[in-house]
Amino acid sequence: MINPFKTIASLLLLVLMTVMLPSSPVHAESKKYKRTVEHYTLPNVTLINQDGKKVSLQSLVKGDTPIVVTFIYGTCTTICPVLSAGFVNLQSKLAATGQSPRLFSITIDPENDTPKVMKEYLKRFRAKPGWDFATGSRADIDAVMKAFNAYIPDKMSHYPLNLIRNPKDGSWVRLFGIMSSREFLEEYQGVVGK
Template sequence: MFFRPFSSARIVAAAVTMGALALFSDVGAQAHGDGHRMPDHLGMDEGNAEMAMRPDGFHYKRGHHAYAAPAVALRDRQGRKVDFADLMATDRPVLLNFIFTSCATICPVQSATFGQVQPDLAAIDPDYLMVSISIDPEYDTPRRLREYAELHDARDNWVMLTGQFDDIFAVVRAFDAVYKGENKMYHRPLTFLRANADARWLRLEGLLGAEELAEEYAKLLKPEVN
């Protein structure tokens, strides 16, 4: 593994990691009733996880998991209907994360990483799909997602999705992506990678820089370099 000099995004990521992780309130859950609260976080299988170290000393967790994409209808940033299960049936490599556009802490770092890594991914294998799903669908309209996409120079193969709360909730639950705190939702810095439709998902928990994410992508597609 090789390391490049620290980028500004990596410095920001390290600073954010030193502080509190992003929180998003349970206003949406309260509005939809207790039956629609996000579930308690189930946690990663400790027997199926390993730690990786970034060059600035921050550790992130890696684990392979089988996640089934729910058949729900979401909307992309052009307002078009997207069947999530059909989208995930692609045999292309997929990178997926959960964000919300009003987040001021880890989401900007994760989205900056997705934005900056695009040329590196294309150099490794250009036939990839990036997916960012809003966990604040009531605020994140397609128009706001378009603005967010422009902010991060999203290419055409970076899909941003919103939708109805229940449908977003189904995707979040399927990927075991959040957990419920006492009065807050704690949005975790998670990135999911998959080599093809038959492969298990690689779950990365922690704030990665573009270099680390590109390396994980390369290893995923070319496991012989591990």
């Protein structure tokens, strides 16, 4: 249950913080991420989501709505929570306009991230329906990372990446770095065509 007062209080507090400290990061809205448009050929692999259900990657990404893909892992302490917070905020911002984005996190620690771990992760981030988290065999996960030009041999050297598929031409907007929720929303809306 969201407490409206708490939200308003937090926002006002933030505004005050902004007024008091000109160097506050709220002003630091200059683009800090790198954007490119790419084309990828995805492997024909079947992954397993947080409910233990099989998911065909190729059929999942297809469809007439965009899908946002990230690579994270359940026990990550640095980049992944930041990426996932971005997902949470995108969901809540779009929910206000009646939209529900399709979000897909793929683990880079398939040995540890069982459906149970992934389900608890989504719960911790209060994910709404539409955000799935998937694991698979190491070989399949490696193939997916390679297809997205995001291969890392060890999860300890990962980096922040969001990929948004444009359903009109199948291209992918590749966003490297950490975005503010406004930037993320704008990038998403750009693909949707709004």
